[in-house]
Amino acid sequence: MNLAVEMKHITKAFSGIKAIDDVSLQVQEGEIHALIGENGAGKSTLMNVLSGKFSHHTYSGEVFVQGKEIKCNSPDDANKDGIVMVHQELALIPEISVAENVFLGHLPVKQTGIDWKTVYQKAEEALKRLALDIDVRMKVKYLSVGQQQLIEIAKAIQMGGKVLILDEPTAPLTDRETEVLFRILRELKNDGITILYISHRLEEIFKLTDTVSVMRDGKMIVTEKTQNLTSDKLVSYMIGRELQNMYPPMETKPGKVIFEIQNYSVRHPEYHGKNIVSDVNMSFREGEIVGISGLLGSGRTELMMAITGGYRVEGKGTVIVEDKQVHFSSPKSAINSGIGFVTEDRKGNGLVLGKSISFNCSLAALDRIQSSHMLNRKKETGLAKKFVEDLKIKSNNVQDPVKSLSGGNQQKVVLAKWLATNPRILILDEPTRGVDVGAKVEKE
Numbered sequence: 066m067n068l069a070v071e072m073k074h075i076t077k078a079f080s081g082i083k084a085i086d087d088v089s090l091q092v093q094e095g096e097i098h099a100l101i102g103e104n105g106a107g108k109s110t111l112m113n114v115l116s117g118k119f120s121h122h123t124y125s126g127e128v129f130v131q132g133k134e135i136k137c138n139s140p141d142d143a144n145k146d147g148i149v150m151v152h153q154e155l156a157l158i159p160e161i162s163v164a165e166n167v168f169l170g171h172l173p174v175k176q177t178g179i180d181w182k183t184v185y186q187k188a189e190e191a192l193k194r195l196a197l198d199i200d201v202r203m204k205v206k207y208l209s210v211g212q213q214q215l216i217e218i219a220k221a222i223q224m225g226g227k228v229l230i231l232d233e234p235t236a237p238l239t240d241r242e243t244e245v246l247f248r249i250l251r252e253l254k255n256d257g258i259t260i261l262y263i264s265h266r267l268e269e270i271f272k273l274t275d276t277v278s279v280m281r282d283g284k285m286i287v288t289e290k291t292q293n294l295t296s297d298k299l300v301s302y303m304i305g306r307e308l309q310n311m312y313p314p315m316e317t318k319p320g321k322v323i324f325e326i327q328n329y330s331v332r333h334p335e336y337h338g339k340n341i342v343s344d345v346n347m348s349f350r351e352g353e354i355v356g357i358s359g360l361l362g363s364g365r366t367e368l369m370m371a372i373t374g375g376y377r378v379e380g381k382g383t384v385i386v387e388d389k390q391v392h393f394s395s396p397k398s399a400i401n402s403g404i405g406f407v408t409e410d411r412k413g414n415g416l417v418l419g420k421s422i423s424f425n426c427s428l429a430a431l432d433r434i435q436s437s438h439m440l441n442r443k444k445e446t447g448l449a450k451k452f453v454e455d456l457k458i459k460s461n462n463v464q465d466p467v468k469s470l471s472g473g474n475q476q477k478v479v480l481a482k483w484l485a486t487n488p489r490i491l492i493l494d495e496p497t498r499g500v501d502v503g504a505k506v507e508k509e
Contacts, residue, residue: 069093069094089285121138130227157169163216167192192219279302324490325347327382386402416482
């Protein structure tokens with residue numbers, strides 16, 4: 066079998082710190098090859114080298130695709146060499162249609178201009194293949210994160226690359242949507258497409274992939290056929306030690322009901338007369354962990370965002386917090402009532418990526434770091450350092466911008482932001498998105 070991708074002795078540093086150190090990788094043509102490791106191990110950085118996000122002048126080493134050395138200066142260069150990457154952070158344009166996003170950068174044209182008939186027809190075919198039943202003329206901003214993820218994948222497939230890189234593609238998807246995606250990836254593999262697959266979900270690795278490469282602390286640890294590995298062995302390669310208990314026991318003692326939702330409905334933001342959720346009733350007790358599940362588009366996220374004042378349309382119904390009926394007109398009013406909300410879209414709703422870790426950690430808890438109504442930088446820094454230590458956030462300095470962190474460590478910063486408010490009620494929407502297996506086990 067021929068090599069589709071070969072990376073030799075790749076080293077990439079940021080501010081003098083090596084993110085990947087002398088890493089080599091070989092990927093066979095027409096295989097599904099997993100790349101796994103803890104948060105900050107260097108997986109995404111290595112794939113960003115391959116996909117052209119980093120100019121070839123900014124790293125050392127060689128990259129070959131189907132035997133030919135390539136030196137990309139941009140993702141466009143990589144696309145021309147048949148490499149397409151779907152990043153963990155979505156790159157869609159919210160204000161334009163689904164169809165336009167699917168063909169972003171390569172809209173079909175005819176003599177009179179853009180061939181809109183072809184755009185809509187081909188987009189509908191691409192979405193149908195992913196079992197995604199939505200109007201391709203709808204603006205992307207009205208879709209859930211899971212639906213947007215599938216649009217990104219449809220866009221990548223439509224581009225027709227020979228090497229497809231997927232970074233945490235199933236993080237916002239339900240089991241049903243994940244199975245549809247797996248079916249498509251197997252079809253692409255049978256068509257000769259090579260797939261590089263980054264995931265923290267070990268069950269997916271064994272269900273889908275042919276080969277696994279494990280990274281740790283910026284180095285390549287091992288490459289092995291998936292069938293020769295076990296979950297315990299993979300975890301030990303990832304974290305450098307044996308993990309004794311993947312699901313440590315937790316003791317909870319539920320108390321009185323402190324949060325109730327009665328006859329609550331949320332209308333659709335675009336379709337008049339249609340509800341996303343209708344007449345929902347729920348109650349939550351003090352000290353308990355309650356799971357809320359449903360298929361993609363079932364309204365889980367929209368319900369909780371409407372209740373806490375963060376959705377684009379208001380819900381109708383009754384919300385009771387600690388025996389008091391409340392109405393939250395904004396997330397701030399929910400925070401004041403002791404409610405925290407870790408949103409599923411950390412890039413859009415959770416973080417200010419260009420700002421520091423310390424800025425983001427204190428963003429929802431400014432009252433804790435004020436002195437005489439002025440921001441106390443010392444308190445802000447101290448708060449951030451506490452959560453960096455408690456949550457084991459991998460960073461060089463709490464003043465580093467959040468965008469410099471890996472996806473999983475960014476997710477920990479989102480959690481830190483809400484823990485800093487000392488919430489009585491904490492809502493977590495897909496909280497383990499991009500978080501490695503070792504971090505999932507960690508507990509206070």
